[in-house]
Amino acid sequence: MTDDAGTPGGEGPAGEGPSDFIRDIVAADRARGAWGGRTATRFPPEPNGYLHVGHVKSIALNFGLAQEFGGTCNLRLDDTNPTKESTEYVEAIQRDILWLGFRWSGEVLFASDYFEQLYRWAERLIEQGDAYVDEQSADEIRATRGTLTEPGTTSPWRDRPAAESLDLFRRMRAGEFADGSKVLRAKIDMASPNLNLRDPTLYRIRRAHHHRTGDAWCIYPMYDWAHGQSDAIEGITHSICTLEFEDHRPLYEWFLARLGVVDGPRQIEFARLALTHTITSKRKLLHLVTGGHVSGWDDPRMPTVAGMRRRGYTPAALRAFCARIGVARHNSTIDFALLEHALRDDLNRTATRRLAVLRPLELVVENWPEGHTEAFEAVNNPEDPAAGARRVPFGRRLWIERDDFREVPPKGYHRLSPGKEVRLRYACIVKCTGVDKDPATGEVVRVRCTWDEGSRGGNAPDGRKIKSTIHWVAADHAVPFEARLYDHLFPEDPDAAPEGAPAPGGEGEAWLARLLPNSLEVVTTGWAEPALREAAAGVPYQLERVGYFCLDPDAAPPDRLVLNRTIGLRDTWAKLEQRQQAGKPG
């Protein structure tokens, strides 16, 4: 199921592939001989949700760097807040990274592995006079932090003797104090223009069961304290994170300096991924899940790795996408079309072709003998001769796509209509001889045609050009299936208030109101060729002229076939027709 961890998209240091400012930095560091020529990165997710497409960018960067430079990349779960984290997430994260085709160096690591070391270092900070136990409440600490333009004020406990702080800190660990009653703070500068340096909190008391350490601890380190030191413990050279941590870098470096870490890691920030038509906020994604707006973290409409996997996205497409978007230091929003391009590009090369009809219309071949079945050869993938061919049964009664017949064809319509010829893919050329209508509604219920007996296999005996080739399924051999068609969960910019609806004051979860109503359409009328009965999980299919599909886990072959539409084919005609209609006065 998982494919090779081969080199994704870019070449990096070799030179010919895409590069970016981070690869440049790493290359320069290596050229300088820094860190003894080592390159060590890490991917440090917090296990408080599933990985999404934004993480994929970070994964591709960190693991990619290690691959390209012959370095290492650790997987470290940043599990310092037990109230939000769980083993379910820990496991999902590993599964997703492996599926993407990356392998971490050594064992899976956890920030919680370092709790004891972190604690000892904190005691050292206290002894050095670089940290103190503060007994102010959270509210008081907030109130005395100052504002963006005004300095904060110092805590009354700031200058207590180190021995007293040390004693208190040990008793904090021992569980002598109530949650929230005390914290350990770094003693830096309450007047710093960088708020992160205004005596940041290092430890808080939280009696919460940790998914790994259980009840061993009642104090937990904060991100700033845990992260850099974890990097240092692991010998990370380049600690890559997103732009919002830029202001934390001075703090990151301050801790390292106070602990006397030489040759410590270097923090480098890059712009997180933003995509049109979607959200990449774990908080919001969690809200979609818990609020029942989607079926779960792996809902195929979700931008999560699990969702994309279920939807039929491929690891190769995701990696190619990451190589394409680059890495930079300024915020940007990638057009979703770029992801779709990468997806189609991969799927076109790899997907197994099949014939299936979503919305059937009966087609009767009047000069085909009743009860006679013949099989035509159809190639499995025109992009890949090695994929071979199969035989598809053909009969007098067929299903064709409703869209492929028009009683009154619009301008430029090349498909079937009365008196017109069309090729049935891989089978033969047919000419429409008439239609049967429901006398009550006037609706076309059946299309009649005759086939050109010289066109067996689909080739015109006289070499005449046939404008259109359509797909079909023999009714007597058709396999029913359910198709789930997905569309964007959100409009282009989920955070933009729609025209004429300005958000007054605080708008709470306004983005939720922007959830699109028709992101899921279930079509239960599908008929597929028999070969689809053997559809396998994790294999991409192209239903010719319809789109790319994959088997959904809800399917229970051979009795119940459920196909997810990964993405449609480019549809030039639909675009043309839309434009024609829009152009008409009305």
Added chain:
RNA sequence: UGCCGGAUCGUCUAAUGGUAGGACGGCGGACUCUGGAUCCGCUAGUCUAGGUUCGAGUCCUAGUCCGGCAGCCA
């Protein structure tokens, strides 16, 4: 009125003082047993104003605009 960071075709991204290039999108065409794929072409950009320089997207100065920061979240 604080600090940090950023600004190149519609979007993303190169050009590291020397011809502003690529990708996606859009538009047009060729080809085609998928109106798919493929191929070809077109479209379109250096935030502004000064300065340095033979030469500036790149360096300097001053602006403008955008993003981040006031969790005992990460």
